[in-house]
Amino acid sequence: MPNNQTKALAHGAMMIALFGVIMLIILYVPLLSLIATIFAPLPIAWYSANYNRTMSIFVALLACVITFIFGGLLVIPAALIFSAMGLVIGINIQLKKSKLFLLMTTGLTMLLAFAVLYVVSLQLFGIDFIKDSIEFTRTSYDSYLELTKTLTGQTPPVKMEDLELMFAMIESTIPAAVTLGAFGFAFLIISVNLPILKRLKVDVPKFSAFKDLRMPKSILWYYLIVLTINLFVRPEIGTTLYVIILNFSMILWVLLTIQGLSFIHYFLDKKFKLSNFVKVLVTIMAIPIYSFVILIGIFDLGFNIRSLVKDKIQK
Known part of the structure; x- marks a missing residue:
């Protein structure tokens, strides 16, 4: 036992x-x-x-304290976020959770940490870094338009109404963008770090093949509800309902696009036995026609067209 404690302290x-x-x-x-x-x-x-969990939490907190001592206050937000993500990843690996569960909990951890830091920044320091970022983008774009006008002598063919609408859209979709960004970054971190942990003799979970990905069918009901509200209620721009529906729409579009791409991979694998490199190229080529890919995702979830494709190929 003393040897184990010494080892734990040394590794910590x-x-x-x-x-x-x-x-x-x-x-x-x-x-x-x-x-x-x-x-x-x-x-x-x-x-x-x-x-164990107690030692892990202690090490994570101590790591944040040491980082604060040497890096100052500026590094604390990043230290808290990454130590929390590390804790969640490690504890879930120890509990033998699936890789999908690992992704969800890591993404939620990052999202929660970001939300807490945003509230703290807003309440304690009066800094709204989201609003400041939008204002900076707006100022930069205005400067770009002025520079273009100075260099060319012509006013860029951009209407101010369109610009205001664009910035209003950006501001409205921040919740969805932050959510997708958090889960996207969590996916990147998991994809990079789990192979390293595996090399370090940690038993890590695996994702099933992308071609076998199946989103919950409830996504279709959410999409139907959002579509119905958009068609019949038509919320006004700037209202709370508009912001909610817009953000839900963005997230659902991304999920259905992923489902559609998964079906494309499934079809290419079953029909042509193509290499992963070709599948990646097809995926990149499919992104500009994401509306069609979303439609494929809807049919894949709603009508199980994989079974039809499988039966037809076998015949």
């Missing part, structure tokens, strides 16, 4: 040091910060996957 100290180094790289080395961000949860994830 190593992971705290490694986590601190990664955080300092994110803060002080711009060229490497993006890469370091992807690997930031790894030390805490490895420790949490190998040791």
